[in-house]
Amino acid sequence: MKMNILILGSGGREHAITWKLAQSSRPLRLFVAPGNPGTAAAAVNLPVDPLDFQGVRAAILENSIGMVIVGPEAPLAEGIADFIENDPALIGVSVIGPRKAGAMLEGSKDFAKGFMMRHGIPTAAYGTFTADSVEEAISFMRGLTPPWVLKADGLAAGKGVLIIDDFDMAVSELRAMLGGRFGSAGSKVVIEEYLRGIEMSAFVITDGISYRILPEAKDYKRIGEGDTGNNTGGMGAVSPVPFATPGFLAKVEEQVIRPTVEGLRAEGIDYRGFIFFGLMNVNGDPYVIEYNARLGDPETEVILPRIESDLYDLLEGVASRDLAVRSIAISPETAVTVMIVSGGYPDRYSKGFAIEGTDKVTRSILFHAGTAAKEGRLVTSGGRVIAVTSMGESIDEALAKSYTAAELISFEGMNFRRDIGFDLKKYTV
Numbered sequence: 001m002k003m004n005i006l007i008l009g010s011g012g013r014e015h016a017i018t019w020k021l022a023q024s025s026r027p028l029r030l031f032v033a034p035g036n037p038g039t040a041a042a043a044v045n046l047p048v049d050p051l052d053f054q055g056v057r058a059a060i061l062e063n064s065i066g067m068v069i070v071g072p073e074a075p076l077a078e079g080i081a082d083f084i085e086n087d088p089a090l091i092g093v094s095v096i097g098p099r100k101a102g103a104m105l106e107g108s109k110d111f112a113k114g115f116m117m118r119h120g121i122p123t124a125a126y127g128t129f130t131a132d133s134v135e136e137a138i139s140f141m142r143g144l145t146p147p148w149v150l151k152a153d154g155l156a157a158g159k160g161v162l163i164i165d166d167f168d169m170a171v172s173e174l175r176a177m178l179g180g181r182f183g184s185a186g187s188k189v190v191i192e193e194y195l196r197g198i199e200m201s202a203f204v205i206t207d208g209i210s211y212r213i214l215p216e217a218k219d220y221k222r223i224g225e226g227d228t229g230n231n232t233g234g235m236g237a238v239s240p241v242p243f244a245t246p247g248f249l250a251k252v253e254e255q256v257i258r259p260t261v262e263g264l265r266a267e268g269i270d271y272r273g274f275i276f277f278g279l280m281n282v283n284g285d286p287y288v289i290e291y292n293a294r295l296g297d298p299e300t301e302v303i304l305p306r307i308e309s310d311l312y313d314l315l316e317g318v319a320s321r322d323l324a325v326r327s328i329a330i331s332p333e334t335a336v337t338v339m340i341v342s343g344g345y346p347d348r349y350s351k352g353f354a355i356e357g358t359d360k361v362t363r364s365i366l367f368h369a370g371t372a373a374k375e376g377r378l379v380t381s382g383g384r385v386i387a388v389t390s391m392g393e394s395i396d397e398a399l400a401k402s403y404t405a406a407e408l409i410s411f412e413g414m415n416f417r418r419d420i421g422f423d424l425k426k427y428t429v
């Protein structure tokens with residue numbers, strides 16, 4: 001019997017998931033809502049918004065979907081898993097992605113910090129404040145050394161974290177946040193100790209009981225070379241991460257991953273899906289900067305190409321809660337991705353430019369993000385346009401392939417960072 005799978009989302013992450021599942025030895029039929037021209041090559045795109053739960057429900061019923069994989073955070077935070085699992089007409093449909101209660105790990109910084117405190121998971125010291133406790137917040141800030149880290153409690157599309165060197169500026173930003181700058185996402189603000197170290201991310205898939213560790217990755221969030229300029233959704237990623245030694249990764253598993261999965265279970269949160277751990281390596285010890293209740297984008301574009309085993313086998317293990325007997329094989333090769341973006345991104349940019357040259361790329365994988373098909377041509381339709389992923393024996397070899405491929409592609413205003421992995425060179429021999 002064929003298994004029909006619906007992947008929710010439309011970015012490079014969802015294209016990578018589709019690409020990986022298309023290689024499964026199992027008889028799968030893949031659907032993506034809404035998808036993009038990249039996913040259309042291996043799946044059926046359905047014109048449904050993942051936040052339109054009734055539309056998702058109809059798509060599930062119409063296409064006899066047995067499994068829904070949720071790519072982005074917003075539908076999880078809105079309760080798509082609860083919605084599907086509570087609907088009598090959808091009995092038997094499994095969801096890869098936590099219910100609302102589990103998605104709080106990402107949806108509320110205050111919840112995540114409290115959770116880490118309850119389970120002894122290393123994280124920066126913090127306090128949570130509201131408009132009624134501004135004075136306490138200010139005196140808490142006086143006790144911290146600069147810079148000050150202010151985080152809107154709720155989802156703020158990656159813009160809710162401020163790191164400020166000047167005390168008075170930090171206080172005025174705090175007042176602005178509590179005054180509604182980020183809407184209700186900022187009605188609570190988490191103020192944190194600043195951690196000095198180097199960042200990377202770890203990923204697991206869990207059925208709520210056991211877990212499998214996926215390849216780790218490092219992403220490049222800033223628009224400018226040398227990690228300068230504004231934050232973006234991510235301009236590139238590398239996996240494996242050279243400074244993530246076996247000893248460090250063992251600490252991540254013992255101090256972060258295991259207590260997180262066990263803590264969720266102990267709190268009665270039935271978490272089935274991916275967990276993304278944003279980590280700071282502080283002198284060889286891991287601290288959790290943030291949790292995400294999903295895979296990262298563009299991290300997925302380097303993680304999945306390194307998984308040699310069948311991804312569907314792991315997903316089936318989550319659905320049937322026997323992940324403990326499923327295995328994962330990971331390639332020792334390095335994967336890198338370089339994100340090609342629209343000129344002006346992450347600020348104002350135009351769309352609709354014809355994309356040329358993708359057919360000339362043979363040694364890299366092109367994961368579509370902001371692309372669209374218009375009158376039979378591929379055009380830009382978003383800020384992040386295409387993630388160019390390559391594999392190699394080394395970071396340099398993989399990067400050389402991605403940069404060669406990027407040079408073959410062109411559209412008006414096209415931009416990409418030419419220094420992905422620049423900070424990792426000192427760790428490689």
Ligand code: AMP
Binds near residue numbers: 149158192195290
């Ligand atoms: P987040 O949105 O939680 O990922 O935070 C955005 C970025 O802010 C992170 O990727 C880190 O680079 C930085 N950051 C967040 N919290 C801290 C902290 N406590 N210390 C240092 N940097 C931080």
Ligand code: GLY
Binds near residue numbers: 234296299
């Ligand atoms: N690349 C960071 C994220 O997906 O949140």
